[in-house]
Amino acid sequence: MAFLEINSVRKSFAQSVAVENFDLQVERGEFISFLGPSGCGKTTTLRMIAGFEKPTSGEIRINGVDMTYTPPNRRNVGMVFQSYALFPNMTVADNIGFGLKVARKSAADIKARVAEMLRIVHLPEFGGRYPYQLSGGQQQRVALARALAIQPQVLLLDEPLSALDAKIRVSLRNEIRSIQRELGITTIYVTHDQEEALSLSDRIVVMSNGRVEQIGTPFEIYNFPTTRFVASFVGTLNVLTATVTDPARGRLSVAGQEITAAKPIEGVPANQSISVALRPEIISMNGTPASNGMNHINGTVDDVMFLGPTMRVRVRFGDQALQFDQFNNPHLNPPQQGQPIGVSFPPEACLILNDPAPR
Known part of the structure; x- marks a missing residue:
């Protein structure tokens, strides 16, 4: 049995559905991130776990106890807000000890716990400040x-x-992860920043329009997205429209050029359009023809962007385009706009997305 269970949770406001059919099982001590754009339902889901919002339907259980409609002050859940929400008239020590005071802990226990917390967050000498x-x-x-x-x-x-700011964010997120591991506390983290989610999480829940798009480890989410939305939202990804020519052999046609996926294409008949995703870092320039097992596509250089350590090259073929990154080498001439070019990538780099390609 999971430590935190969210079963078929739905939340609607009047005629608007904020969260639809949300299911998640979280193990004790796991770090889970809810990742998605603004308005996708991630904060609403978090507030339902905290008890600030009541689900329209579904169930939330913590350590085997049904907490679906339990008030926030009876859930023993800690909440950290974007706006800090500190009491301006209280010292740092009083802010930290506020929840303990409400719980009627002894003054000695509060003092000891506050000192421990100040040590953990590396502010041992700041207790008397405001x-x-x-x-x-x-x-x-x-x-x-x-x-x-x-x-x-x-x-x-x-x-x-x-x-x-950016540098403090990186430093503090590393501290949050370190503290979470030290204490072994089950954690749910809401963010729209994919880098934060990828670097912090044991698993990521990618959300869009109130629904879960995909749940997986950072490795799985980045390397094996299952929908067009996940593919486009997490990392930089080329999403191409291809026509299935031989599903049993994984053969596809992109702008009239044949490529092959590593596995058979299941559940999709021949001549149907599907979405194929390719990460830029796995594409190489001037590849050799497909006789060596690599996929090969010919096109024309559409644009070259200099990014310092890398160059991002966009290649157009027909009405589609893909881009790839090439390490900057000052001793080599970069590709030029309008130049014919061939690019190669292995069959296993072709990610077949579950949702259909747009018409």
């Missing part, structure tokens, strides 16, 4: 310490780093 005397990163550490002080069963983080 929030306005702290940087944004320090305030978010205090918010994290406050959420952890009550020893919650589940830690919930709602885009906690989005208000910080």
